[in-house]
Amino acid sequence: MNKIHTLSVNTIRVLSADAIQKANSGHPGLPLGAAPMAYELWANHMNHNPADPDWPNRDRFILSGGHGSMLLYSLLHLFKYDNLSIEDIKNFRQLGSVTPGHPEYGCTVGVEATTGPLGAGMAMAVGMAMAEAHLAAVFNKENYPVVDHYTYVLGGDGCMMEGITSEAFSLAGTLGLSKLIVLYDSNRITIEGDTDITFTENVAARMEAFGFQTITVEDGNDLEAIGAAIKEAKADTERPSFITVKTEIGYGCPAKQGKASAHGEPLGADNVAALKENLGWPYKEDFYVPEEVYAHFQDLSGEKAETEAAWNVMFAAYCQEYPQMKELWNQYHDTGLGRQFEDDEDFWASSAKSEATRSLSGKLLNHMAEKMPNLFGGSADLAPSNKTFMNGKGDFSKETPEGSNIHFGVRELAMTAIGNGVMLHGGLRAYIATFFVFSDYMKPMARLSALMGLPLTYVLTHDSIGVGEDGPTHEPVEQLAMLRSIPNFHVFRPCDSVETAAAWYSAVTSQHTPTALVLSRQNLPAVEGTKRDALRGGYVLSDCEGTPEVILMATGSEVSLALEAKKVLEAEGRRIRVVSMPCMELFCQQTDEYRESVLPRSVTKRVAIEAGSAFGWGSFVGLEGACVAMEGFGASGPSGELFARFGFTADHVVDTVRSL
Numbered sequence: 001m002n003k004i005h006t007l008s009v010n011t012i013r014v015l016s017a018d019a020i021q022k023a024n025s026g027h028p029g030l031p032l033g034a035a036p037m038a039y040e041l042w043a044n045h046m047n048h049n050p051a052d053p054d055w056p057n058r059d060r061f062i063l064s065g066g067h068g069s070m071l072l073y074s075l076l077h078l079f080k081y082d083n084l085s086i087e088d089i090k091n092f093r094q095l096g097s098v099t100p101g102h103p104e105y106g107c108t109v110g111v112e113a114t115t116g117p118l119g120a121g122m123a124m125a126v127g128m129a130m131a132e133a134h135l136a137a138v139f140n141k142e143n144y145p146v147v148d149h150y151t152y153v154l155g156g157d158g159c160m161m162e163g164i165t166s167e168a169f170s171l172a173g174t175l176g177l178s179k180l181i182v183l184y185d186s187n188r189i190t191i192e193g194d195t196d197i198t199f200t201e202n203v204a205a206r207m208e209a210f211g212f213q214t215i216t217v218e219d220g221n222d223l224e225a226i227g228a229a230i231k232e233a234k235a236d237t238e239r240p241s242f243i244t245v246k247t248e249i250g251y252g253c254p255a256k257q258g259k260a261s262a263h264g265e266p267l268g269a270d271n272v273a274a275l276k277e278n279l280g281w282p283y284k285e286d287f288y289v290p291e292e293v294y295a296h297f298q299d300l301s302g303e304k305a306e307t308e309a310a311w312n313v314m315f316a317a318y319c320q321e322y323p324q325m326k327e328l329w330n331q332y333h334d335t336g337l338g339r340q341f342e343d344d345e346d347f348w349a350s351s352a353k354s355e356a357t358r359s360l361s362g363k364l365l366n367h368m369a370e371k372m373p374n375l376f377g378g379s380a381d382l383a384p385s386n387k388t389f390m391n392g393k394g395d396f397s398k399e400t401p402e403g404s405n406i407h408f409g410v411r412e413l414a415m416t417a418i419g420n421g422v423m424l425h426g427g428l429r430a431y432i433a434t435f436f437v438f439s440d441y442m443k444p445m446a447r448l449s450a451l452m453g454l455p456l457t458y459v460l461t462h463d464s465i466g467v468g469e470d471g472p473t474h475e476p477v478e479q480l481a482m483l484r485s486i487p488n489f490h491v492f493r494p495c496d497s498v499e500t501a502a503a504w505y506s507a508v509t510s511q512h513t514p515t516a517l518v519l520s521r522q523n524l525p526a527v528e529g530t531k532r533d534a535l536r537g538g539y540v541l542s543d544c545e546g547t548p549e550v551i552l553m554a555t556g557s558e559v560s561l562a563l564e565a566k567k568v569l570e571a572e573g574r575r576i577r578v579v580s581m582p583c584m585e586l587f588c589q590q591t592d593e594y595r596e597s598v599l600p601r602s603v604t605k606r607v608a609i610e611a612g613s614a615f616g617w618g619s620f621v622g623l624e625g626a627c628v629a630m631e632g633f634g635a636s637g638p639s640g641e642l643f644a645r646f647g648f649t650a651d652h653v654v655d656t657v658r659s660l
Contacts, residue, residue: 038071358386524560
């Protein structure tokens with residue numbers, strides 16, 4: 001390792017240690033051990049341009065071990081991403097800083113994904129690599145590889161233990177994602193100690209079984225060996241690559257090196273001083289970066305800019321030779337493409353027949369697929385049931401990467417993270433699907449969708465006890481409340497074709513919020529009076545003369561039930577308003593005036609009707625209202641019998657209103 005390389009690697013280490021020490025919080029172990037591999041990758045192999053962080057053909061890098069965020073921030077500072085300053089480094093982990101404790105997408109320029117939950121970055125990297133493979137198959141022409149970049153992901157033993165990683169890498173191997181390169185920081189230490197207490201498997205053998213090329217670097221400080229491994233990985237055009245880099249956690253700190261205590265706590269002032277002395281760091285000032293290091297990274301940035309400049313020249317020639325592809329490229333990258341359905345009469349057409357909302361959704365999806373070529377998605381082995389297959393769009397596979405239908409296999413957690421990765425990559429509008437009850441498997445990555453502001457679409461069918469004979473294991477009860485509890489997440493439970501169209505329109509036009517479409521297995525009757533006001537989350541579906549005495553609120557399959565109960569109560573001379581509430585979150589975002597017009601405060605007698613947990617309805621029904629909802633789990637039997645058994649009948653709704 002020559003002097004400038006040694007100095008650069010140690011600058012990353014010292015900046016990381018100083019920042020963590022000043023914050024009195026953080027994880028020094030990973031940055032100290034992984035600095036050489038990260039430097040070698042960013043400096044000599046990764047195509048990126050700090051002056052244009054959004055360059056479409058940049059290589060992507062994800063730090064899956066997000067606790068080691070100072071490694072990434074040090075690189076971003078040295079490469080001058082968005083002029084990330086030394087003051088920003090000094091403000092590591094401080095309120096309002098652009099250097100938070102774990103990398104946050106949208107907070108720090110150059111951070112490609114929010115990471116921290118271990119394994120999540122591994123799976124999101126698979127999504128990015130899938131997006132690259134698909135877009136390359138769609139757009140590349142002879143002599144014009146306009147989509148040609150790698151996805152790199154760095155993680156450690158914790159990432160490799162998490163089940164999501166195995167789910168995602170199993171699929172990556174099957175798909176032959178050769179542009180995916182994994183750097184495994186193998187330091188054999190976790191918080192509780194040596195990995196021998198929990199993790200003795202042959203990791204490389206597992207990855208080989210998944211279909212990865214496996215490479216091992218014995219010395220994590222050997223830049224030449226690391227560089228050779230990355231070149232070897234790139235040379236394999238049939239398989240993703242997994243590079244085991246054997247490192248020592250907390251490298252360079254005599255009291256901490258190789259020990260679990262290096263993982264998640266500051267080194268201590270004395271140990272930081274010992275680290276610097278041990279590394280031969282001659283500078284006394286904290287947060288000091290030698291001028292020759294800044295100059296070196298500036299030279300590297302100039303080389304990176306030249307790489308993009310050459311691509312820009314090629315892309316301009318490509319657009320001139322293939323104007324139809326330029327038009328298609330613009331469509332793929334138009335985040336407002338879904339707005340074309342606003343005035344599409346066929347899209348909003350009302351169905352007069354009884355039909356399951358999952359079937360209505362499937363028809364809408366195929367209608368959109370004809371006009372939104374960048375739709376890219378699929379189901380966790382349930383497309384025939386979820387109705388999420390796009391006819392005539394082909395299957396995405398190793399042999400046919402141009403296909404738009406993804407077969408995720410039975411991998412709900414990884415599927416959700418992969419969907420996030422596709423959305424993070426850009427150029428595609430992703431959707432994922434499974435049975436609603438299995439949203440439990442998706443929750444951690446759904447939370448990341450919302451946290452990152454990714455408008456990923458979730459198609460979740462078989463929405464209630466209407467599943468019937470499959471029984472309580474497959475009948476969602478508490479899942480609506482669970483998803484509704486996530487900030488910045490829209491949950492639509494439509495009752496008919498118009499509301500299902502509203503749900504899809506909201507999903508494909510959303511810019512920063514994920515949307516779940518919660519859809520019925522069973523046929524639902526056509527509902528009179530539904531309208532595009534469903535886009536406001538809730539609206540008056542059926543009203544009365546004057547001020548209502550009671551307001552009935554319902555979603556999905558229970559909307560028609562509310563209308564039946566209204567007829568009975570009106571025959572008794574009562575004034576009843578029915579409000580359809582397909583999306584609570586959107587309703588709560590409306591103006592006070594609008595919400596008052598739908599749910600006037602003066603009307604305190606309110607009943608919510610929903611075949612799920614009542615949790616979350618309290619703010620709508622108030623202290624004088626009531627809920628017709630599930631109070632336990634479901635049962636196995638014909639759906640009609642189950643609805644009757646659990647009180648989802650017009651008679652029971654009427655009795656509930658009378659009890660008020």
